[in-house]
Amino acid sequence: MTNHLLFENIDEPGLASIEVYKRRGGYQMAEQALAMARDSIITSLKDSGLRGRGGAGFPTGLKASFIPQGKMDKYLVCNADESEPGTFKDRELMQKNPHSLIEGMIIAAYAVGANKAFIFIRGEYVQQAEILEKAIEEAKAAGYIGSNILGRGVELDMWVHRGAGAYICGEETGLLDALEGRRGNPRLKPPFPANQGLYQGPTLINNVETLTAITYILKVGADAYKAMGVEKSSGTKLISVSGNVRRPGNYEIEMGMTGRDIIYGLAGGIEEDREVLLWFPGGSSSPVLTKDDLDLPYDYDSLAGAKTMLGSGAIIVADDSNSVVDIAVKTASFYKHESCGKCTPCREGTSWTTKMLKRIQSGEATPMDLDVISSVCEQIMGNCLCVLGDAMAMPVASMVTKFRPHFEAHIEQARVANEARLLAELSAQGNVLQGIAAD
Amino acid sequence: MTIRRDPLDPNERELVREGAPAPAGPRRAYLPDLPEGADLTQEVVRFDHGSRVPGWRPATDLTKDPSGVPDPAQVDVPAALRAEIEDFMSRYPDSRSAAIPALAAAQRVHGWCSPQAIEQVACVMQLTPGYLTAVVGFYDMLEAKPVGRQTVYVCTNISCSLRGADALLESLKLAIGDDPDVNIRGFECLGACDIAPMCSVNGVYVGPVDDTEVLELAEQIRTAQDPLPEKQLVRRRVADVAANTDEVARASRDTGTLDPVSFDEGSMA
Numbered sequence: 001m002t003n004h005l006l007f008e009n010i011d012e013p014g015l016a017s018i019e020v021y022k023r024r025g026g027y028q029m030a031e032q033a034l035a036m037a038r039d040s041i042i043t044s045l046k047d048s049g050l051r052g053r054g055g056a057g058f059p060t061g062l063k064a065s066f067i068p069q070g071k072m073d074k075y076l077v078c079n080a081d082e083s084e085p086g087t088f089k090d091r092e093l094m095q096k097n098p099h100s101l102i103e104g105m106i107i108a109a110y111a112v113g114a115n116k117a118f119i120f121i122r123g124e125y126v127q128q129a130e131i132l133e134k135a136i137e138e139a140k141a142a143g144y145i146g147s148n149i150l151g152r153g154v155e156l157d158m159w160v161h162r163g164a165g166a167y168i169c170g171e172e173t174g175l176l177d178a179l180e181g182r183r184g185n186p187r188l189k190p191p192f193p194a195n196q197g198l199y200q201g202p203t204l205i206n207n208v209e210t211l212t213a214i215t216y217i218l219k220v221g222a223d224a225y226k227a228m229g230v231e232k233s234s235g236t237k238l239i240s241v242s243g244n245v246r247r248p249g250n251y252e253i254e255m256g257m258t259g260r261d262i263i264y265g266l267a268g269g270i271e272e273d274r275e276v277l278l279w280f281p282g283g284s285s286s287p288v289l290t291k292d293d294l295d296l297p298y299d300y301d302s303l304a305g306a307k308t309m310l311g312s313g314a315i316i317v318a319d320d321s322n323s324v325v326d327i328a329v330k331t332a333s334f335y336k337h338e339s340c341g342k343c344t345p346c347r348e349g350t351s352w353t354t355k356m357l358k359r360i361q362s363g364e365a366t367p368m369d370l371d372v373i374s375s376v377c378e379q380i381m382g383n384c385l386c387v388l389g390d391a392m393a394m395p396v397a398s399m400v401t402k403f404r405p406h407f408e409a410h411i412e413q414a415r416v417a418n419e420a421r422l423l424a425e426l427s428a429q430g431n432v433l434q435g436i437a438a439d
Numbered sequence: 440m441t442i443r444r445d446p447l448d449p450n451e452r453e454l455v456r457e458g459a460p461a462p463a464g465p466r467r468a469y470l471p472d473l474p475e476g477a478d479l480t481q482e483v484v485r486f487d488h489g490s491r492v493p494g495w496r497p498a499t500d501l502t503k504d505p506s507g508v509p510d511p512a513q514v515d516v517p518a519a520l521r522a523e524i525e526d527f528m529s530r531y532p533d534s535r536s537a538a539i540p541a542l543a544a545a546q547r548v549h550g551w552c553s554p555q556a557i558e559q560v561a562c563v564m565q566l567t568p569g570y571l572t573a574v575v576g577f578y579d580m581l582e583a584k585p586v587g588r589q590t591v592y593v594c595t596n597i598s599c600s601l602r603g604a605d606a607l608l609e610s611l612k613l614a615i616g617d618d619p620d621v622n623i624r625g626f627e628c629l630g631a632c633d634i635a636p637m638c639s640v641n642g643v644y645v646g647p648v649d650d651t652e653v654l655e656l657a658e659q660i661r662t663a664q665d666p667l668p669e670k671q672l673v674r675r676r677v678a679d680v681a682a683n684t685d686e687v688a689r690a691s692r693d694t695g696t697l698d699p700v701s702f703d704e705g706s707m708a
Binding site for chain 2: 340
């Protein structure tokens with residue numbers, strides 16, 4: 001059975017309050033960390049092999065070490081936008097155990113010398129934001145956040161910043177623009193946020209799960225954390241399983257578990273014992289896998305080897321009662337809606353792809369359109385400031401490649417059905433057929 | 440070719456086109472209605488809103504100068520709203536950061552980001568209304584048009600639609616009817632795919648909503664009651680049953696804060 005860290009006894013009544021959290025040993029790691037040298041915290045993060053849990057999988061310790069030294073305003077931003085479709089792990093953490101996130105943030109802020117911290121939470125999470133705000137108030141009252149934390153002369157201010165509903169604000173530079181009160185358009189990189197981020201100052205941006213994991217890494221020790229999971233993907237990962245499974249929800253696994261164990265074991269298998277048509281291993285931005293890939297180990301490198309990605313850890317399973325065309329249309333329309341419009345390949349490409357897919361859906365397309373879709377997707381990838389365009393291009397292109405016969409069959413079926421309907425309408429009017437007969 | 444507006448004459452609000460060749464027959468579909476027999480080569484063809492291209496929003500009055508930062512003496516801002524916005528502004532090194540929370544607060548007061556609401560925010564934050572209008576236009580939760588006070592988002596993204604979210608949106612819309620108090624719309628992933636199909640009623644997540652519960656939910660939304668208390672997300676236990684020890688699981692059930700159903704299902708795993 002999996003060892004649990006982040007989710008251990010997460011449903012304990014009252015865990016969201018500081019009393020219960022402290023009774024369980026909460027804030028001890030923050031106290032220990034403040035007595036440690038800043039470098040040694042970053043070193044143990046590097047040793048633990050923790051990789052960013054938000055989607056990119058960048059080594060957390062390395063990212064923290066990019067923050068320049070010296071006396072200046074530095075910022076820590078927690079990315080709680082969690083807008084990747086299919087992802088809902090951070091919601092569970094923030095709602096039930098907000099103090100473990102706050103503690104992780106205190107440690108991370110101390111390690112990089114940040115004196116201001118913001119939790120950027122998506123506007124839809126109203127209840128979670130209220131819980132976090134209350135928890136921060138409690139932590140401030142208990143002296144864990146303030147101008148002189150625990151009398152050690154460490155300063156940290158922390159606020160919850162609520163977004164207002166935009167997928168692109170999960171992208172780190174888009175998030176920074178939204179946090180600065182602007183439209184959430186991603187910025188050109190470099191400079192990376194570690195050098196010039198929020199208000200042009202050095203900024204460390206991490207996902208909720210990453211920051212929470214920092215607390216537990218200090219608790220169990222970097223070596224013990226590294227021993228969990230597999231080589232290069234150490235530790236536990238929160239995964240959100242959804243779609244046509246019997247028990248959708250959040251699970252904490254050690255990395256390296258197979259997709260089959262997750263979908264058929266933890267999540268209880270497919271509803272009504274149908275077959276898997278396709279599954280997204282890391283949110284709707286990841287290239288899809290089929291039922292032949294179920295035995296892949298679920299870790300960063302194995303999935304990268306299968307030309308997909310672990311992403312945010314959101315597994316979406318679609319069974320064979322669904323049409324791959326409908327799934328492609330849903331996916332593409334989402335990215336079309338959420339494209340911020342700054343870069344042309346993404347703004348136009350997502351729109352064209354959606355139009356073409358809708359033509360396919362309604363039977364007005366030819367098989368050539370599939371090649372055009374592949375070509376458009378290819379031209380989006382890598383040509384924009386951020387990866388939103390890629391996030392549409394990758395799954396759609398993978399669906400078109402892996403399910404081309406499905407698409408072609410659908411095009412033909414829908415075309416025949418359209419023709420039949422048209423003929424029926426015309427013959428109901430009666431005039432045209434008679435006219436043809438007269439010729 | 441240049442387009443200019445005479446800035447000296449306040450009555451001279453027509454756009455003047457100088458030295459331009461006569462339109463060489465633009466596509467008919469893009470032409471506004473003209474009187475019969477009008478000479479297209481002699482006239483600069485304009486839509487009612489004064490532009491040669493279609494698609495401007497009716498609200499955009501091209502004849503007006505853009506408004507500047509409002510004068511605090513001229514704008515009446517409710518005291519509570521002003522205090523809330525100033526509190527937001529004090530949290531950030533740059534007060535502009537408060538734009539989104541401030542607009543959300545104004546929306547709570549006015550029901551939507553009306554020109555008046557935007558002017559009040561602009562007055563307190565000392566920004567131009569145009570800037571704030573651009574921010575409103577970017578974010579899905581800031582409403583640029585008048586809407587009902589009850590906000591219902593039905594998630595229609597991939598995970599929820601695999602479990603019947605589109606049907607839920609249709610039936611819920613039908614059940615609510617055209618109640619002007621309710622703003623119901625399909626929304627992008629709300630981050631609650633474990634309770635699909637689901638919806639957010641004024642920020643309270645409920646799901647999975649069965650077909651049989653749609654009428655009850657619609658009634659609760661119309662009358663501003665607590666939506667489906669048994670189905671609210673906050674009552675749910677984590678799906679990973681191995682995460683909780685038996686004592687914790689039992690205690691959390693006894694307090695009635697969590698979903699008893701998933702506990703019983705969980706004991707099998």
